[in-house]
Amino acid sequence: MSVIFSAESAGLMYPDGTQALIDTSVKVAAGEFVSIVGPSGCGKSTLLRMASGLIAQTTGTITRTGTVQFVFQDSTLLPWRTVRKNVALNLELQKIDQRIINERTSVALALVGLTDSADKLPRQLSGGMKMRTSLARSLVCEPDLYLFDEPFAALDEFSRERLNLELRNMLSTRNAGSLFVTHSIAEAVFLSHRVLVMSPRPGSIVKEFVIPFGNDRDQNLRYTSEFAQVSGEIAQTLRELTP
Amino acid sequence: MKRRFLNAVGPVAVFLAFIALWYLVAYSLHNNFSPASGKPMIIPPPHRLFEDFHGPIRDRIFTALLISTRTAITGLAISAIVGIVIGVAMAQAKWIERSLWPHLIALQVTPIIAIVPLMIRLIGANFTARVTVTVIISIFPIVSNTLFGIQSVHPSLHDLFRLQNSSRWVILRKLQLPAASPAIFTGLRVAAGLAVIGAIVGDFFFTKGDPGLGQLITFFFLNNLSGPMFITALLATALGLMLFICFGVINRIVIGRWHDSVAR
Incomplete structure (x- = not known):
């Protein structure tokens, strides 16, 4: 699969000296769905904005091939x-x-x-x-790459689960890559091929989970023991990272 | 149901109370009525307002109303165009905002009475000077509301347009101006009232040329014509209300379908 987005040791330091991201490496291939989870304020949205080109990294390299569409937290x-x-x-x-x-x-x-x-x-x-x-x-x-910044965060659980499924179905016919930021581990596991865990600020990718489910997923997946096990492992990693 | 009843009855009740108070003051004032003719000297009771409203007095009032209306509308139109342009320019670059803002504040806080004699000296006691005074007094709310409206556009919406590589002109036309339109209309409604005040207060100083409502109020006051004086003052109020309501209607037509402040 061809890589459509890649960040190599990317970092961002704000003019006031705050290090938002450090040594962050992410790759998204065509047709791949990658989610990022991490503690609040770790720089998940900042990484997404860098990926879109809205802000420029101060260190490392970012490469995009093709067009990008951004889906914001609020419907805008x-x-x-x-x-x-x-x-x-x-x-x-x-x-x-x-x-x-x-x-x-x-x-x-x-x-x-x-x-x-x-x-x-x-x-x-x-x-x-x-x-x-x-x-x-x-x-x-x-587009070739979708960037999702917690698009379902404001919705109730039922609507969120339904839209998760709809999103999967919509993207299944396309060969676009997706980078999805969320606070919901269940959402990340349900949607993704890979889930990346970020450390607290200055954020960087500290662990990657490959999700062992095929593309044919339905809501029943959420209630399987495999789903609970993967979600539990990610949650445990996040707990260890949070002071 | 109760709320609807109160909404309908409330304004009428206040109006009737105002009329009652008017009668009370008119009949309780010492020396309000001339002992010889019985004519009201200070405050005419409402039913005697129109006693002298005929012939040349009526013609003079209508001519003055026309002059003041022309002044207020011309001044307001110029304020609207120039004010929105300045507000947009200030919103596009911080240095423009920083350069103009202190001067606009200074203009806003300078009493209009201090400006009018200067205008007469600079421009002369003509229509241009009257309009200039009206523009000076009414432009500030339009500039500040345009600026506020554009600066209040949600940053994500700006990002949405930036991601499509939209030009400043496209962002202004398709995002900033429509998003700022509720605030701009609020500014225009405030400015409408101020334009009438500018046209009338400024008029007190213009002793040459055809008199507007302000000059006419002074004339009726000096000649003890309290009825026509009150009618002239009420017409000035009606002019302000008319402009205010006009912008309310335009506001409803332009943004009523989508903005929560209007759409119910």
Whole structure:
């Protein structure tokens, strides 16, 4: 599999001397889903922002091949645009032909189950529907790399589990890589091929877990002893890292 | 149900109380009515407001209303355009904000009475000077609200546009201005009231040319025409209210569908 994102000994020091990340190495291959877990403030989101190019690393190298889409913690919808127009936004900003925008937007809306709500405004949507709109906005661009910054953190457990499954299904037909930041170990294990654990600030990757489940996953997986065992090992690693 | 009843009855009750207080003051004031003619000298009771409202007095009031309306609307339009442009410019670069902000504050805190004579000396006692005074008094809330509105855009939304390599112009057009529009409209509504104050207060100093409402109030006061004086003052209030309501309606049309402050 070709590597589409790679950070080699990347580090970030803020102008005030705060070392946010140190000697961080991550690779994401095409079609691979990698999650990052770690204590609050360890630099998970900072790593994601570096991966997107929003901020530049101060040491090491970062390599991206292909296009990137970022899914934020909050849905970041424009409240004056309808669901359809929000989904079309990124394509519109890329100055893509309107006919293609319409086609791809309709497909993405159908994929996230929002065709009937296409003409609604964000204020008329539930939290889950807003997040689906945000996902559709990224899906519609068909990027090579998805960056997810705790996209389901604000949702209730039921909506979160359902969207986890939907996200897996949506990405299963694509060959894009994904780097997913979360605080939920269960979410990370359910979604990922690999889970990376970060140390407290200055953050760096201290342990990697290869998730031993195939691509065909459903909600029942969460209740298996293997799932509990992997989740327990990750939780134990995090406990040891947290002072 | 009870809340709806109170919402409907509340404003009417306060208005009736105001009218009652007006009558009370008019009839309890010593020497309010001329012993010879019985005409009100200081405060006319509401039902006697329009006794002198006819012929040349009525024509003068309407002419003055037209002049003040023209001054306020022209000044407000200039304030809106210049204010939004300055607010946008300040939001684009910190150095522009730092350069202009102290001067805008100074302009805002300088009493209008201190500015008007200067304007007359600089520009003359003409329409341009009246409009300039109106702009000076009404521009600040538009600038500050435009700046506040743009600076309040959520950083993630900026990131969203930056990730698509959007130009400053695209970010301004598709993100910053729509997101700032509720704050800009609040600024415009405040400025609408201030523009009328600017047009009328400034007018007190303009002794040449056709009188606006401010000059006319002085004229009626000096000639003991309390009825027309009150009508002129009430028209000034109505002018301010009209502009305020106009912006309320435009606000509802432009952002009412999506913004929580309007959409219910």
